[in-house]
Amino acid sequence: MRVRLGNGYDVHRFGPGDHVILCGVKIPHDQALMGHSDADVGMHAITDALYGALAKGDIGRHFPPSDPQWKGAASEIFLRHAVELVRNEGYEISNVDCTLVCEYPKIGPHAGAMTAALAKIMDLPADRISVKATTSERLGFTGRGEGIASLATAALISA
Numbered sequence: 001m002r003v004r005l006g007n008g009y010d011v012h013r014f015g016p017g018d019h020v021i022l023c024g025v026k027i028p029h030d031q032a033l034m035g036h037s038d039a040d041v042g043m044h045a046i047t048d049a050l051y052g053a054l055a056k057g058d059i060g061r062h063f064p065p066s067d068p069q070w071k072g073a074a075s076e077i078f079l080r081h082a083v084e085l086v087r088n089e090g091y092e093i094s095n096v097d098c099t100l101v102c103e104y105p106k107i108g109p110h111a112g113a114m115t116a117a118l119a120k121i122m123d124l125p126a127d128r129i130s131v132k133a134t135t136s137e138r139l140g141f142t143g144r145g146e147g148i149a150s151l152a153t154a155a156l157i158s159a
Ligand SMILES: Nc1ccn([C@@H]2O[C@H](COP(=O)(O)O)[C@@H](O)[C@H]2O)c(=O)n1
Pocket: 101, 102, 103, 104, 105, 106, 107, 108, 109, 133, 134, 135, 136, 137
């Protein structure tokens, strides 16, 4: 059996707005995340982990921020593309683990909905997907509430 691992990391800054979209779930919040797309920082990190596991570049290579086609795009477009590449290369996703770094919003109450949303998009059982969160103890840009960071790891196994 062949195994490949990938990691992903992304950051989006806060700006004016009344909700964020994280791992496919819309969460009411007193600010929004800014980006060329819908700024789903969790989904972007997972997408990059899949590209990384395949050694096939990153999200900006496949969906350039300079391309107006992706302005306001739903990030599930990017994730679906990465999942398709995984399957086309003869792998299946063993599991994905994502950590969101922010003081607010609190992720715990939404983690189940995020896992379910990702499972649907990735066509995977929910027990292969983990979404969790940490604060940064009010330190740094995430601690000051200037934005949200996300890290993800993906493991692929040969199908
Ligand atoms: N945005 C967040 C941040 C954290 N959590 C949950 O709180 C726990 C404690 O966080 P620490 O940073 O103090 O370790 C963490 O393990 C999460 O369960 C959260 O839900 N949303």
